Amino acid sequence: MPLLGRQDETARLRAWLEEADAGRGRVIAVVGEAGIGKSRLLDELAVLATARGRRILSARSYETERVLAFGPWVDAFRAAGVIDDPEILVELPLVLRRDLARLFPELEDGQRAAALRTNPLAIFTALARLIAVVGARRPLTIVLDDFHWADEMSVRLLAFLARRLSGPATLLAISVRAEELVDAPLLRRTLDELSSEAHLAWTEIGPLSRADTLRLVQQVAASAVSPEAGERFAAQI
Numbered sequence: 001m002p003l004l005g006r007q008d009e010t011a012r013l014r015a016w017l018e019e020a021d022a023g024r025g026r027v028i029a030v031v032g033e034a035g036i037g038k039s040r041l042l043d044e045l046a047v048l049a050t051a052r053g054r055r056i057l058s059a060r061s062y063e064t065e066r067v068l069a070f071g072p073w074v075d076a077f078r079a080a081g082v083i084d085d086p087e088i089l090v091e092l093p094l095v096l097r098r099d100l101a102r103l104f105p106e107l108e109d110g111q112r113a114a115a116l117r118t119n120p121l122a123i124f125t126a127l128a129r130l131i132a133v134v135g136a137r138r139p140l141t142i143v144l145d146d147f148h149w150a151d152e153m154s155v156r157l158l159a160f161l162a163r164r165l166s167g168p169a170t171l172l173a174i175s176v177r178a179e180e181l182v183d184a185p186l187l188r189r190t191l192d193e194l195s196s197e198a199h200l201a202w203t204e205i206g207p208l209s210r211a212d213t214l215r216l217v218q219q220v221a222a223s224a225v226s227p228e229a230g231e232r233f234a235a236q237i
Contacts (some may be wrong), residue, residue, distance in 0.1 A: 001219065003044050005212030006037070012203055013045050016171060017052060021139065025165035027158070028173040029191055032205040038175035041205065042143050045173055049141040054171075055134065057082070060145035061154070069153040072144045073127065074103050082134055083107065091133045092126075099126035120153060124160045131161070131170060139169040148180035148187060159190045162199040178204070213237060 003010065016028060028045075030038045046056050059075035068074075077083055083104050089097060099122045101108040134140055144150070147158075161172065181188045194200035208216065217234035225233065 003040065004216050004219075005208040006041060006044070006205070009041055009203060009205055010044060010048075012201075013041070013048055016201060017045075017048055017054075017141075020141075020169050020171040021052065023169060025170040026172070027162045027165075027194060027200045028171065029200055029202050030173065030175045030205065031178050031202065033179060034177050036205055036207065038177075038205065039145050042145055042173060042175055046141065046143055049171070053139065054141045055080070055138045056141050056143065057134075058143040058145070061147055061149035061151075063149045066149060066151050069151055070103055070123070070127075070157065071151055072147070072154055073157060076142060076144065077104070077130070082130070088130075088133055088137070092129060096126040096129055099123055100130065103127075120156070123153075124157055127157060128161060128164055135170045140171070142170070142172045144172075144174045146177070147174035148176045148184050150187070152186060155187050155190055159194060162194050163197070 013028075016026060020026065030041050032038050042058075046058060049056060057076040057080045059072040059079060061072045065071050082088055083100075083106065089107070092100070097107055102123060131140065131142075147154075150158075158172075158174070165172070176187070176191070181191075191200060191202070195202055207213075214234045214237075217237045218230050221230040221233055
C-alpha cells in the first residue's frame with residue numbers, strides 16, 4: 001500500500017537519511033496518537049534506508065513485556081542476526097562479549113551471564129560498541145516501534161546512545177504515542193532533554209486530510225467492492 005498524505009514527513013525522513021549518510025547520526029522521535037500512522041511511517045523509513053544500502057535493525061516494545069530489561073534492543077539485535085555473526089563478535093574485546101552475555105547468554109556458557117550488574121555502564125558501553133562495530137561494516141538504521149512501552153533501562157540506553165552515537169552514520173528512530181507520555185515520565189523527560197541538547201529530531205504527525213482519507217479507503221476497498229460502494233464507504237469513513 002503506498003504511503004498517502006505524508007509528503008512533508010517523508011521529505012523529513014529523506015533529509016535525515018541524507019544527513020546520516022553525510023556523517024551526522026541522530027535520533028528521530030515520531031510522535032502521534034494511537035492509530036495515526038506512526039508505524040507506517042517507520043516502515044517507510046526502513047524502505048528508504050534499505051534503498052540507500054543501509055542495514056536495518058528493528059523491534060517493537062510491548063506493554064506486557066516492560067519487566068524485561070533492554071527488551072526491544074535485545075529483540076532488534078537478535079532479529080537482525082547480529083549476535084550470530086562471528087565476524088562481528090570477533091571485533092569485540094572479550095570483556096565486552098562477557099558483558100553482552102548478560103543480555104545474550106548464548107555468547108558464553110552462562111557462568112558469567114547470571115544477572116545485570118548494579119551499575120549499567122558496562123552494559124551500555126558494550127551495546128554502544130556493538131552498534132559501532134555493526135555500523136562500521138554498513139550504515140545502520142535502528143527502528144524501535146511503540147517505544148512508549150519500553151522498559152526503563154531501554155529508555156536510559158536511548159539517552160546514552162543519543163549523546164554518543166557510536167557510528168556517525170547511525171540513524172535511530174522511535175515511535176511514541178503522545179497520550180502515553182503522561183504515564184511515562186522518564187521517557188518524557190528523556191525526550192525533552194535530548195531535544196533541548198539538539199540530539200533529537202522530533203516530528204509530530206496528525207490525521208490525514210479528508211481527501212487523503214478518501215483515497216486511502218478507496219484503495220483498500222478497490223478489490224473488495226464495486227466503485228460505487230467504495231465511494232459510499234469512503235464518504236462514511
